[in-house]
Amino acid sequence: MTRICTICARGGSKGLPRKNLRPLLGKPLLAWTIEQATASGLFDLIAVSSDSDEILSVARRYGAGHTVKRPDEFSGDTAAKVFAIRHCLLDAEAALGRLSDIVVDLDVTSPLRTQGDIAAAIRLLEDSGAPNVITGAPARRSPYFNLVEVGLDGVAQLSKRHTNLVTRRQDGPACFDMNAAIYVWQRDTFVERPEVFYDDTRFFEMPSARSIDVDTEVDFELLEILMRRQLEEST
Known part of the structure; x- marks a missing residue:
């Protein structure tokens, strides 16, 4: 079973400029997701996609196995993220030399998820045979x-x-809020039809305390508080 992790990080951000590189407890926000994916041991390759050379350089520094320069057509404010994920996946497969079975996208701005959350979302996909799994918290x-x-x-x-x-x-x-933390797809379904919702999409519930998705200054301040608490509880 081959799994590829994609991490997509644009250079531009209207709500919180340069948020993907913003320092969070001593290292860039992006680094937390790369290191978490690496530590999980779940992936054959971790690929970071960005339109920013600076972001790609930081990604390599923090352990990304493959970096992908994102084309302009997938980088604008109105571009759907699923097409950037597919572009990253196909490039990563070419670098790996084989096709994946499962693709998992981890959002940079939702770093409070745990390795256990990632493993459980993948397990839900594998056990159910569903085309994909999304994550969220009670609304x-x-x-x-x-x-x-x-x-x-x-x-x-x-x-x-x-x-x-x-x-x-x-x-x-x-009712639930999608938290953008984890997206899991069957590879062939996603490549043929890159979407978030299919007829049999499954949902993995996460607690609100692990579901902050950073888009504003207030979000980031709350993330710092919760991340510090999460680290203290894990030691």
């Missing part, structure tokens, strides 16, 4: 109770109606 807001949409006319309505009146968030169907 703080429910589309059936307190998540609203505002129309062009200014009218606010619940995002989703239920057949029964939901008077407490806990009474609605369980």
Whole structure:
């Protein structure tokens, strides 16, 4: 069973400039994910894709087995990440000299996941035979109770109606926030049709404390607090 890990890190970021290289407890944010993937022992190759030469240099310094210069067509603000992942995967397979069975993408901005989370998500894919697995945590807001949409006319309505009146968030169907921490795909399915949702997509639940996805300054400050606590608890 051959597994390739992709890590995609653009040089540009509107919400938090240079966030992929921002220092987190003594090393770049990117480094945490590379070192975690390496320490897991789950992958035949760890490949980092970026449009930034600086990021690729940092990736090699922290142990990436292969780096991929991302084409402009996959680097813009409107480019879908799945196509960058596929480009990285195909380049990595060429370098490895064989095709993978499973591709796992780890997001740089969600470093609080554990090696156990990665292994469990892969195991869910292998045991279920599903095309892919996504990860997330229980949602703080429910589309059936307190998540609203505002129309062009200014009218606010619940995002989703239920057949029964939901008077407490806990009474609605369980809802989850995707945390971008781990994406796992069957290789052939993904290469043929790179998507996040298929008819039989499976979900691996992670706790909220391991589900911070950094996009703002506040996110990063919270990440530092939780990362420091996670490290203290592991020693």
